[in-house]
Amino acid sequence: MxxxxxxxxxxxxxxxxxxxxxxxxxxxxxxxxxxxxxxxxxxxxxxxxxxxxxxxxxxxxxxxxxxxxxxxxxxxxxxxxxxxxxxxxxxxxxxxxxxxxxxxxxxxxxxxxxxxxxxxxxxxxxxxxxxxSGDGPNWKTNEHVNDAFNNFVNLWIFGVNVLKRGEHARSLDILSRIQNEVLKLLRIKENTVERWINATKNLEHDLSEHSYENYRRTTALLDRESLVNAYGHALLLVESLHADLVRNYDLHLHEHTLMKMHTHLND
CATH class of the missing domain: 3.30.460.10 (Beta Polymerase, domain 2)
Incomplete structure (x- = not known):
């Protein structure tokens, strides 16, 4: 026992x-x-x-x-x-x-x-x-999906701005919150939303190998190059998720905003 x-x-x-x-x-x-x-x-x-x-x-x-x-x-x-x-x-x-x-x-x-x-x-x-007991809330709604996209954009810009200022530790902390929004979107895509609140729990089993690898590339060490790469990969992944999910959800985020964010990261 x-x-x-x-x-x-x-x-x-x-x-x-x-x-x-x-x-x-x-x-x-x-x-x-x-x-x-x-x-x-x-x-x-x-x-x-x-x-x-x-x-x-x-x-x-x-x-x-x-x-x-x-x-x-x-x-x-x-x-x-x-x-x-x-x-x-x-x-x-x-x-x-x-x-x-x-x-x-x-x-x-x-x-x-x-x-x-x-x-x-x-x-x-x-x-x-x-x-x-029984089924929980329906996470696969326009409201929840839009919240995840909106929170991603807000946190991503915040994190990039402090990264540009040279606050690497703060940017890394914000990145962990960004990853949580990314995981919510990945779980929507792969229909594993039962762990929406604790998005990292059992992740190694819940996500496909391809999605897990994409998520891994959003993680970073505490140095500028690693952080820039992670923020860039996170943005590319969310662009891909946006293209997938816009077919089934009424999304408020426009593609031109994501394009501007690429420019912002590389300025």
Missing amino acids: LFQEKLIQDVTNTCQVDGSIAAAMMYGSFTKGEGDTHSDVEFYIFVKNHCMDAFDAHEWVMNLFTTDLIFDNEYGTLVAIFSNLVRGEFHFLPQSEMNVIESFKQTGSFPKADQMFIYDDTDQLYERLEDL
């Missing part, structure tokens, strides 16, 4: 005997049959309202397994680095905020309810998970 699987069982057992827990669910790789020895484990734990003030989330997690590090990240999520360097993410919320589950639907597709379910003392969780 993988450590993560044992940890999931330990969380389940703890919830069942801890009278302060109202409900618990999990999400991520292990709910989709994709978990392995490198995977994180991720949970939402809902604490009974009258217990919330006295509840010690850090102690609760540390009692599961030895941790090397435990802290609340910038999003308010409790992150545990266990002693075997497996990562765990725990969202602890009061029972009154269980309706947050409804908002998950807009982020992607979810498995069947029983794959996310851990524990429930409210008789509300399973129904919420059933509403959540």
Whole structure:
């Protein structure tokens, strides 16, 4: 048994005997049959309202397994680095905020309810998970495709401008955001939009060899020549994607804008 699987069982057992827990669910790789020895484990734990003030989330997690590090990240999520360097993410919320589950639907597709379910003392969780499971949003729309093209143009010009100024580190940082928009468009083209939000996840398996190679050429080292090449390849790739996708989508971006961007890069 993988450590993560044992940890999931330990969380389940703890919830069942801890009278302060109202409900618990999990999400991520292990709910989709994709978990392995490198995977994180991720949970939402809902604490009974009258217990919330006295509840010690850090102690609760540390009692599961030895941790090397435990802290609340910038999003308010409790992150545990266990002693075997497996990562765990725990969202602890009061029972009154269980309706947050409804908002998950807009982020992607979810498995069947029983794959996310851990524990429930409210008789509300399973129904919420059933509403959540199934297909996610339709990413293959004019709005989403245009957003990806528009964000690409905006970020690309921003990145090239700071590159020309000599801010190579900043330009490299912006390039990573550009790549995310490129990947969204590649996923539209290849119909692998299930991972639209986390566009790099499982990329080596989701994209064709040709598209993956095209994406690889948009990556760069921290030097000017490498950055110029990556920005140039990204623009060429988006030009190609524009020519493909304009057949099926009402695109707002015009080809003459892309041509001007070539000139801008080479000035």
